[in-house]
Amino acid sequence: MGSIIDISEVLLELGLSSSVTDEERAIVNTAIVRAEGSVKRHLRYDPVQRTRTEFYPLQDFDYQARDAIWVAEGGQAVLQRLSGVATSELQIRHLPIRSITTLAIDLGANSGTASGAFASDTEKAEGTDFWPNYEGEDSSSNSFCRDGIIRSIGVWPTVPGTVKIVYTAGYSSAELHGQDSTIDASPIMDTVIEEASRRVRKAFVWAKRTGVGFTAGPFTSENLGDYSYSIDGSAAARMFGGQWDILPESVHRLADFVNWGYSLGS
Amino acid sequence: MTLILAFQGRGITRDITIQNADGNTITPGGSDEIRAIIGREGETAKLTVASDAPTANGSTFTKGAANRLRLDGSDLAAIDPGTYTLFVDFFDNADVQEWKNVDRQIISIENT
Numbered sequence: 001m002g003s004i005i006d007i008s009e010v011l012l013e014l015g016l017s018s019s020v021t022d023e024e025r026a027i028v029n030t031a032i033v034r035a036e037g038s039v040k041r042h043l044r045y046d047p048v049q050r051t052r053t054e055f056y057p058l059q060d061f062d063y064q065a066r067d068a069i070w071v072a073e074g075g076q077a078v079l080q081r082l083s084g085v086a087t088s089e090l091q092i093r094h095l096p097i098r099s100i101t102t103l104a105i106d107l108g109a110n111s112g113t114a115s116g117a118f119a120s121d122t123e124k125a126e127g128t129d130f131w132p133n134y135e136g137e138d139s140s141s142n143s144f145c146r147d148g149i150i151r152s153i154g155v156w157p158t159v160p161g162t163v164k165i166v167y168t169a170g171y172s173s174a175e176l177h178g179q180d181s182t183i184d185a186s187p188i189m190d191t192v193i194e195e196a197s198r199r200v201r202k203a204f205v206w207a208k209r210t211g212v213g214f215t216a217g218p219f220t221s222e223n224l225g226d227y228s229y230s231i232d233g234s235a236a237a238r239m240f241g242g243q244w245d246i247l248p249e250s251v252h253r254l255a256d257f258v259n260w261g262y263s264l265g266s
Numbered sequence: 267m268t269l270i271l272a273f274q275g276r277g278i279t280r281d282i283t284i285q286n287a288d289g290n291t292i293t294p295g296g297s298d299e300i301r302a303i304i305g306r307e308g309e310t311a312k313l314t315v316a317s318d319a320p321t322a323n324g325s326t327f328t329k330g331a332a333n334r335l336r337l338d339g340s341d342l343a344a345i346d347p348g349t350y351t352l353f354v355d356f357f358d359n360a361d362v363q364e365w366k367n368v369d370r371q372i373i374s375i376e377n378t
Contacts, residue, residue, distance in 0.1 A: 002307065002308070003308055005306075006306035006307055006349065006350065006351055007307060007351065007370075008306070008349050008350060008351045008370075008372040008373075009349045011372060012269070012349050012372055012374070017268075017269035017372045018268055018269055173306065173309055174346060177346070177348055179346040179347070179348065
């Protein structure tokens with residue numbers, strides 16, 4: 001059920017490779033979905049390679065006239081007034097950019113809801129009107145852009161929903177599994193396996209807690225004469241992560257992949 | 267369920283017994299088929315071997331009381347090392363003529 005990892009990888013991590021019940025398998029599947037959701041929330045994007053259609057910019061920037069430029073739109077020349085925040089860099093959400101299928105600018109598009117929005121004559125040419133900030137080539141000799149920034153020959157519109165981008169972004173299965181010779185996105189897979197396993201262990205321990213006399217935690221001491229033992233119950237919270245959506249070590253592991261630019265506003 | 271350890275470039279043979287919910291062995295009939303798929307859920311299969319469709323490299327899945335799965339080393343060499351799911355399917359000709367998933371096991375493929 002996961003899109004980043006396979007259930008077999010979590011079962012192996014948990015030591016359930018030789019035998020697993022249907023209930024355990026269902027718990028693991030649910031844990032994988034939840035773990036992948038947590039990782040995607042932290043990254044600010046879905047790291048699995050897909051083709052997406054998105055509208056930019058997202059924010060409604062305050063208008064303060066700075067300058068005016070002529071731009072071509074639909075076969076006409078339009079005088080575009082520039083906001084003080086207008087920029088030639090556009091930060092898009094999903095990383096890394098692998099290719100741009102189409103990019104269109106329509107100042108009256110209203111995020112695609114206007115009649116005739118983003119007609120074919122509003123499409124721009126890559127390499128001439130815009131270009132992603134490509135930084136290298138992957139193992140298939142295709143360019144990729146890790147920071148998700150697309151540059152414009154001029155400046156990008158500041159009216160929300162006036163730029164429509166159809167693009168492919170994300171990591172391949174081989175890259176997520178550390179099997180690619182150029183791009184290594186295995187920390188993402190590693191984090192999902194860790195977080196899914198943590199959720200499964202928590203569920204298994206919680207199921208046992210309903211049994212009489214069960215207390216979760218490692219022994220801290222045990223005596224034979226007048227038998228007694230002590231259990232560190234707080235260890236359970238540390239092992240299973242308490243209230244964390246993702247653990248601090250997962251945050252550290254994913255630091256190189258988070259779309260910080262998108263989280264600061266697009 | 268079991269863990270199968272395989273190596274790139276080295277063939278492997280496993281006998282797989284299919285049982286029904288009562289634990290009785292099912293022997294595929296003349297019109298039934300069996301299939302083994304190596305891959306990850308949601309992704310394109312890395313390798314598919316069926317009783318009526320052996321691979322070009324010679325991987326086979328032969329029907330019988332103990333269905334014999336033979337994975338050729340060349341087919342395994344084409345799969346990147348890692349952990350995958352081995353899907354075992356049964357084409358039940360007598361029941362709606364559809365592929366039924368019998369079991370999902372873990373197969374771990376290593377470098378040689």
